[in-house]
Structures are given as C-alpha cells and as structure tokens.
Amino acid sequence: MSLTAFLLVLASVFLHAGWNFISKKSVPSLSFYCLSCGSAALLWLFPFLFSEFSCRLMPPGFWRLVAFSVCFEILYVGGLAYSYRKGDISMVYPLVRALPLLLTAAVTALFALGSRQPGPWALLGMLIIFVGCLCLPLLNFSQFKLSTYLNPLIYLILMAAVGVTGYTVLDSIAMREISELYGKKSILLSMSYLFFIEAGISIGALFLLLFNRNERLELARLLRRRSLNPVITGVFSSGAYVLILLSMNFVSNVSYIQAFRQLSLPIGVLAGILILKEPCSRPKIIGTALIVLGLALVALFP
Numbered sequence: 001m002s003l004t005a006f007l008l009v010l011a012s013v014f015l016h017a018g019w020n021f022i023s024k025k026s027v028p029s030l031s032f033y034c035l036s037c038g039s040a041a042l043l044w045l046f047p048f049l050f051s052e053f054s055c056r057l058m059p060p061g062f063w064r065l066v067a068f069s070v071c072f073e074i075l076y077v078g079g080l081a082y083s084y085r086k087g088d089i090s091m092v093y094p095l096v097r098a099l100p101l102l103l104t105a106a107v108t109a110l111f112a113l114g115s116r117q118p119g120p121w122a123l124l125g126m127l128i129i130f131v132g133c134l135c136l137p138l139l140n141f142s143q144f145k146l147s148t149y150l151n152p153l154i155y156l157i158l159m160a161a162v163g164v165t166g167y168t169v170l171d172s173i174a175m176r177e178i179s180e181l182y183g184k185k186s187i188l189l190s191m192s193y194l195f196f197i198e199a200g201i202s203i204g205a206l207f208l209l210l211f212n213r214n215e216r217l218e219l220a221r222l223l224r225r226r227s228l229n230p231v232i233t234g235v236f237s238s239g240a241y242v243l244i245l246l247s248m249n250f251v252s253n254v255s256y257i258q259a260f261r262q263l264s265l266p267i268g269v270l271a272g273i274l275i276l277k278e279p280c281s282r283p284k285i286i287g288t289a290l291i292v293l294g295l296a297l298v299a300l301f302p
Helices: 004-024 030-050 060-088 089-110 120-135 152-182 187-207 213-225 229-250 255-272 282-300
Strands: none
Touching: 004 060, 004 089, 004 229, 004 255, 004 282, 030 060, 030 120, 030 187, 030 229, 060 089, 060 152, 060 213, 089 120, 089 152, 089 255, 089 282, 120 282, 152 187, 187 213, 187 229
C-alpha cells in the first residue's frame, strides 16, 4: 500500500468512527439522520451537476435499484439511531459493522450474486466474526445464554445490519451498471450516485416523520438549536466513503484497503470506553479483537 493510499484510508477510518461517535453522543433520531443525509446530498449536488451523469440515460431498472437501496438505508439509519439510544457505541458499532459481512455473504451465496465463493480462510474469518459478535453483549461469560440475546437492542442492531446488507448488495449492482453504461469507473459518477442515495434517504425519512409526533418535535428542536452535529455527521459519513473510493486508485490489491478499514472498530470501541465512560468488560474486549481478526482474514484472503 502506497503512502497516499495509507493516508486516505487512515483519514476515512477516523471519519467513520467519528461520525458514529458524534451520532451516539447526540442521542440520534430519525430526524437527526434526515438532516444528516440532507447535508450530505447538498455536498454531492455540485459533483453531480459537473459530472457526465445523465438521468435520461439510466434505465428504469437502475432507478428501482436506487429506490430499494434508499429503503434499506432508511432501515439502517432508523435501526442505528434507536440502537444508539438504547446501547453503548462500544457494543453497537462493532456489531453493526460486522454482522452485515455475514449477512451479505449469505445473500450473495443464496442468490449467486458473486463470481466466486469464499475460500477456507474467509470462512474461518466469518466464523471468528460470529464468535466475536456473540461476546459483545456479555458483561461476563456466565451470561452466555439465549435470553441475553433476546432483547429489543439486539433486534434494533439486526435491523440496522439488515439495512446495511441490503444497500450494500444493491449499491454494488447499481455501481456496476453505471460503470458498464459509461464504460469507466469515475469518482464523479460515484459522487453523483451518492447524491441520489443521500437525497432519497433525507426525503424518505422526512416522509416518515409526518407520522411520528416525537420525531417531528425532535426535528423542530434540532432546527431551533441550529445544531451542527447532523451536518458534521453527514459530511463525515459520505466523506469517509469517497476517501475509500479515491484510495483504490493507489493500491495493487483492494483487499488491503478492506483490511485496514477495520481499524475503525477498535477506535469506536475505545472512544466509547474512554470518552463516554461505557462499561469495559472482558467479553467486549475479546469480542472486538475477534471481530477485527475475522474481518482482516476475510479482507486479505477472500
């Protein structure tokens, strides 16, 4: 990995952990992410206007992909918001980052979406990730029983993980269609796609707010306080992804990027424990280490 790629991915790692930390500290809501994604949409509006992306060229199937991706994104931000309200970032963040890898592997295998099946090292990595995920909710290993996992927080985390899985699969298909139609991979085209996704999430979340009085009140409160946290979150989250796209131009093997990105996991956990003073249990530390190890194996030995 070149120095340029290293610095780009490192910046992305801190941005990703940072926006999750800001979200948790802000006691997020659907209205919070409505403003966050709206801010990100405004950020990517200008690249879209100056890119060669043409809405008329895109087939109806592409717009269906965008619509379903937005639905999964809303499921994700809704699950993430309420997970952070009920749980610690040092538990929620690693689970929401790791579980989609297992779910995505299952979906791609079920629908034959991938060009190859995971190798033995990747399968071992997924098993290690699963064990690590089982450790995170435990205060001590004596709590390892079914009732520990049957609670509203776990359901919300699963909701967010399903959302990540859905939009990851759909976005990969949509980006492939863009590349095939324009005959190239372009950062500006990727930013244009991000514009539609972020705008769709903001509009969809705003529509849902109409049916929830508490969320409407929260939106009014955020606007009245002129809080910058939703704006910062939107810029950080979208910026982290664009930095990853840029870094791919400076490496010979994209797997190294995927492995190095997992540094955001211990950073997020440490931020919760050291700054937010969240409980630091032995299972949580072991589980986080196992997840990082498993993700690295999957990224380096796909």
